[in-house]
Amino acid sequence: MLSGTFSARAYSFFDTLVWVAGLNLMWIAFTVLGLGVFGAGPATAAAQIAVRKRSGGDAAPLLRGFASAYFRNFFRANILSLPVLAVAAALVLNWNYFSRSGGLFAQFMAAAIFVAAIFLAGAACYVFPMYARYELSLPQYLLMSSRFAVRHLAGTVILLFVSAAVVYASTALPGLIPFFSIGAWLFLTGWLCDRFFAANDDSVAAAAESAGRSAFQGASTA
Template sequence: MYTNGFMGFFYKFSDWFVKLAYINILWILFSLFGLIVIGFFPATFAMFSVIRRVLNKEDLSIFKAFLKSYTGDFLKSNLIGWFIILVFSILYFDLTIIEATENDFFQFFQYPLLIIGFLFFATVLYVIPTYIHYDLKLFELFKNSFVIMIVNPLNTITMISTIFVIYFVSYMIPGIIPFFSGSLLTLFLMMAALRSFQKIEDSKDRLETKA
């Protein structure tokens, strides 16, 4: 049905429009269900998981898939999420202390900490997609996310740029926040991450072929 031309484009656009709005609403509701504190990370992981499956053109019930991921990854997603918050909090605390002191020796560490913070932020962009795509332990998850981020600079820049663009659009048109703020961002981040994964897997296949 409607696979070519303008009608095909309109059908696909409408289909994604409805799915993204539905997933975003589920993300908000399930975050609230966990009182944000323990619900935000499971809901976010579930949103990434569902959108990945939609991108892979799987035939699924979005609600059932969302609920399964939410409950199945509830503990792990909170562990990963709060670990990320802890690291950012430590970096922020250290930078605050450095900015408050006039000691030149401590001031020297400000820029290295900013670089570390930026690299960790860029790594975090790959953490959830990597967790969903691969079966890894916590240390391996962050290590592999860091490596993937380093070897795919263009996709990483695309991810960061997407965050700023969607933030700007949401700021200018706040009415889209309940319907697309999270799901649209997740869509573009997941697409970029999948391109990175495919690039790495293709490289591995070429090396195995040569061997």
């Protein structure tokens, strides 16, 4: 029994590892296909859709599902990702400028930009997992991901920690990047976000049910 359980867990682990490596390869290939900037958003959307399906037990072939989601969401995902990339680029440029300047004001601005960058990173972790789960207007994805990042600080800290760990591992072992780093980050953040969203949906549903029950009791009493 123990041997069988261990074998099943080992198989599941290595199967997931191979799937993550495939996801990594798909993301890089389709990002290059979209000339980098215009491919990163659709590739990330396709990856998070694939992660959510796998988390739900869907064993559909990765390549076919990824390619279908990539082309189906190409324009919407670009409209969603390009503003985020533009803000990120602006923060990096401004931080480089102020951090190299002397004076108290410049250092204060550099610190403020650094804090803003951390907030953007936390909110950005939610954007495409939210896109994969919910049907919203494009502005709402940006607004709701920002609100979720603030209201669920514990989850945001976990996502930032995972992101930092992946960056650190990739810096220490650059050979991980073409095989696992991006796929591992997409898989872990997508899986975690899906759990966070599910817990939030359950909480909202329970609160709505409680409010409805209270209103019914109040009406009955009246």
